[in-house]
Amino acid sequence: MTSDGGMKISWVGMCGWVLSAGVLAGAVGAWPTHRIAGAAGLRSLLTVGCVVLAAALLSGAVIRRHAARGPGRAAFAFILVSLPKAVVCLGATLGAKALFALPVRPVLAWLVIFYFVTLAAECAWLARALQKDAFRVALGEVRRDNPFTPEDTRPRNGRQWSE
Helix, strand or coil: CCCCCCCCCCHHHHHHHHHHHHHHHHHHHHHHHHHHHHHHHHHHHHHHHHHHHHHHHHHHHHHHHHHCCCHHHHHHHHHHHHHHHHHHHHHHHHHHHHHHCCCHHHHHHHHHHHHHHHHHHHHHHHHHHHCCCHHHHHHHHCCCCCCCCCHHHCCCCCCCCCC
């Protein structure tokens, strides 16, 4: 964390996590997709992959911007950006499907696969950035009691935890 409470978080690191996960998923699924759907299936894979990866990189930029205000904002931004990212991916993918006359089944299958692969990669990137106890800090900034600490480890004198 920086001296003003913000996080040092790398957008380039996020690109590495998301792009490597997306490329790996596409590489593993290229041959089965070609066997099942032919060249149109591969065009679907590439189109959907580009759309979802672009949306994931954009959401990573939003998360990184909020991380400058602290880990709580970064965690909250990750949660809030996931649903609009799904809607943007669905809309852009259906637009690309209509524009390029792609088959429906490979498009929808790869939309689901790429979305969840990139979501997992973003989650791993953010979890790594938050590091050890930053999840507690993040939840503390939302003004919630810390439910992760067992009762028997709380101070016996009745004072609250101090950081």
